[in-house]
Amino acid sequence: MSHHAASPGTNKEGAALAGVWAGLLDVGICLAAVLASNSAVLLADFLKTFLEWIAVLLAWLALWRIKHGGSHKFDYGIGKLESFAGMAVGTLMILCLLVIGFNAVRNILHPAHVAGLGVWIGLADQVLFAGINTRLGLQSRRMAHSTGSPIMGAQARLMLTRAAANIFILVALGLSVALKHYHWATYIDPLSSIIIAASILMAALGLLSSSFYDLMDRTLEEENQIIILRELAGHFEEYEELHGIRSRRSGSKVFIEIFLEFDPEDTMAEIQKTAADIRQNIEAKINNSSVTIALADRPVRNLSHK
Amino acid sequence: MFETQHTKHDDGSVHVILKGNLDAVAAERFETELESLLEAGTPFLVIDMENLRYLASAGLRVLLSGAKKGKKKGTEIVLCSLQPLVLEIFDTAGFTRIFSVFKSREEAHKSRGKRQQA
Numbered sequence: 001m002s003h004h005a006a007s008p009g010t011n012k013e014g015a016a017l018a019g020v021w022a023g024l025l026d027v028g029i030c031l032a033a034v035l036a037s038n039s040a041v042l043l044a045d046f047l048k049t050f051l052e053w054i055a056v057l058l059a060w061l062a063l064w065r066i067k068h069g070g071s072h073k074f075d076y077g078i079g080k081l082e083s084f085a086g087m088a089v090g091t092l093m094i095l096c097l098l099v100i101g102f103n104a105v106r107n108i109l110h111p112a113h114v115a116g117l118g119v120w121i122g123l124a125d126q127v128l129f130a131g132i133n134t135r136l137g138l139q140s141r142r143m144a145h146s147t148g149s150p151i152m153g154a155q156a157r158l159m160l161t162r163a164a165a166n167i168f169i170l171v172a173l174g175l176s177v178a179l180k181h182y183h184w185a186t187y188i189d190p191l192s193s194i195i196i197a198a199s200i201l202m203a204a205l206g207l208l209s210s211s212f213y214d215l216m217d218r219t220l221e222e223e224n225q226i227i228i229l230r231e232l233a234g235h236f237e238e239y240e241e242l243h244g245i246r247s248r249r250s251g252s253k254v255f256i257e258i259f260l261e262f263d264p265e266d267t268m269a270e271i272q273k274t275a276a277d278i279r280q281n282i283e284a285k286i287n288n289s290s291v292t293i294a295l296a297d298r299p300v301r302n303l304s305h306k
Numbered sequence: 307m308f309e310t311q312h313t314k315h316d317d318g319s320v321h322v323i324l325k326g327n328l329d330a331v332a333a334e335r336f337e338t339e340l341e342s343l344l345e346a347g348t349p350f351l352v353i354d355m356e357n358l359r360y361l362a363s364a365g366l367r368v369l370l371s372g373a374k375k376g377k378k379k380g381t382e383i384v385l386c387s388l389q390p391l392v393l394e395i396f397d398t399a400g401f402t403r404i405f406s407v408f409k410s411r412e413e414a415h416k417s418r419g420k421r422q423q424a
Contacts, residue, residue, distance in 0.1 A: 225363030226399050232370060233400040240378070242371045 016060035019140075019155060022132050023053035029125045037118025039176070040107035044100040044193040045122070045169055048200070051096045052158060055089040059155060080250050086154045086211035093204030100197040104190040111186035114176045123173055130166035133159045154207055165196050220247040220254060220286070227285045228256065231278050238274040239263075244300035254289040256282065259296035271295075308332030310339055319350035319418070321411060325357040328365035337368040344375050351376065352414045356387035361395050373404055386414040 030046040033039075062085045137159030144152035172192035179185035219225070228245060241261040248255050258278065262271045275293035282291045308326040315321065320343055328336060343351060353369075355361075369383075376383045386408040388396060396402055408414040 222363050226366070226395070229363060229366050229370060230398070230400040233404055236370075236373075236404050239374075241374045242367070245367060 016056065016063055016155065019056040019136055019159065020053070020060050022129075022136060023049070023056050026125070026129050026132075027053050029121065029128075033118040033122035033125055035118065036121060037114065037116035038112060039114040039116075039119055039122065039173065039189055040103050041114075041169055041172055041176075041189045041193045041196075042118060042122045044103045044196070045165070047099045047103075048096040048165070048196075049162075051092045051099075052162060055092045055158065056155070058088050059085050082149060083211040083250075086207055089154050089158065090204045090208035090211060093200050093207070097197050097200050097204065100193050100200070104193045104197070107190035107193075108187065111183075111190075113180045113186055114173065114189055115180075119173060119177060123170060123177075126166045126170035126173070130163050130170065133163035133166060137163055157207065161200065165200075168192065168196060220249070220256070224254075224286050228258070228282055231281050231285075232258070234281075235274055235278055238270075243296040243298060246300070254286060256286070256289055256291045257294055258291065259294050259300045261297055262295065308335070310336065312339075312343075317350075318348065319352065319415070320348045321352045321354060323354045323357065327360040327362075328358060329360065329362045330364040333362065333364035333368050336365065337371070340368060340372045341375070344372065344379050344381050347379065348381050350418050351381055351383045352411055353383065353385050354387055354411055355385060355389065355392055358389065358392055361392045363399075366395070366399050366401065369401065370404070382418070384408060384414045384417070386411050 027046070027050050030042070030049045033042050034046045062081055137156050140152050140159055141156035143149070144156050169192065172188055176185055176188045179188070220228075225245075225247070228247075232242060239260045240263050243259040243261055244257075245259070246257045260275075262274075279291040279293055283289050308324070308328055308331075310325070311323040313321040313323075322339075322343070324336075326332070373383055375381075384406045385396075387410055388407060393407070396405075396407070406414075406417065408417060
């Protein structure tokens with residue numbers, strides 16, 4: 001019997017698929033709870049859960065397409081596709097926020113005590129999925145740390161946000177039921193949903209901004225640029241001219257191109273050694289970087305300035 | 307805001323004063339200026355950084371590239387009057403091994419005189 005270590009891609013797809021099934025179950029239960037109750041927070045929870053499930057489904061579909069799309073179609077990795085998926089998740093989170101906000105305002109203007117069998121279904125649902133989401137969130141976070149994948153980072157944030165929301169809704173619903181003899185308790189339901197909306201807004205803004213900057217092919221941060229220059233300064237005597245440096249991010253990957261001119265009298269072995277030293281040293285110091293040393297005999301300007 | 311001021315001396319040396327922030331945008335302009343000074347065959351170039359408040363990696367890149375071109379064309383480039391922050395960036399990037407750095411412009415010019423006498 002042989003054992004094969006699962007590849008990071010398979011692990012990512014497996015974790016995303018588990019999220020799809022768990023989310024679908026959650027959507028079904030939430031729908032039943034909403035139909036059998038008058039709770040605003042449960043209605044908001046259902047809409048949020050449904051949109052989040054679509055986001056998880058998109059993430060899984062992206063990974064599935066990569067896995068079944070051929071091995072030579074993505075030579076530079078799937079960073080950009082992951083960033084697109086991250087932006088889609090962020091956009092859906094904003095949509096959730098708008099829906100929750102609208103419902104909260106409507107229920108503050110027309111307050112009513114929560115009632116119906118759906119409330120009890122909702123309470124049981126929150127207990128069950130607080131556990132499931134916490135487990136999936138921690139699993140995705142471990143994967144994100146080991147692979148540096150933004151899509152898994154987005155998954156982890158999504159699951160842990162959902163777990164926190166589950167606990168919060170559980171407490172809010174419990175208080176609404178326990179304090180039903182007080183009129184002011186009618187506001188617990190909508191006000192709780194506004195607090196959940198605020199937490200989603202924070203997560204969505206962070207996700208959208210990081211994915212957006214990655215899609216813009218931004219250059220490296222200053223501290224990493226200094227690392228490159230330090231390496232070139234260290235090999236100052238070994239090349240003739242520096243004709244340019246270009247860098248870009250694609251998801252979690254970093255691509256760096258350094259254009260150097262060498263003395264025509266240098267042997268290929270000498271040039272090869274210098275290029276290999278510079279490349280290896282930079283790749284060791286900048287995480288997830290891929291360095292290319294290109295031979296050039298004229299300045300290479302930044303493409304955006306052409 | 308970034309500005310430069312050039313003074314050409316009788317012995318052919320040029321004193322360049324940098325003012326403001328040498329960021330990514332300013333670096334492009336400074337690169338053109340530096341290249342034209344090197345093309346003109348300037349034998350000794352003193353870059354005065356007393357009024358340079360910030361130096362981005364793009365500025366360092368121009369200086370590194372300039373040092374290489376200067377070496378090829380026989381131009382000696384030295385730096386003087388670096389502010390503590392700029393000196394720290396220089397040191398971190400390992401540029402103090404490439405450039406001679408002097409406390410003042412007078413010291414920079416004297417060093418050339420001493421070398422010529424020797």
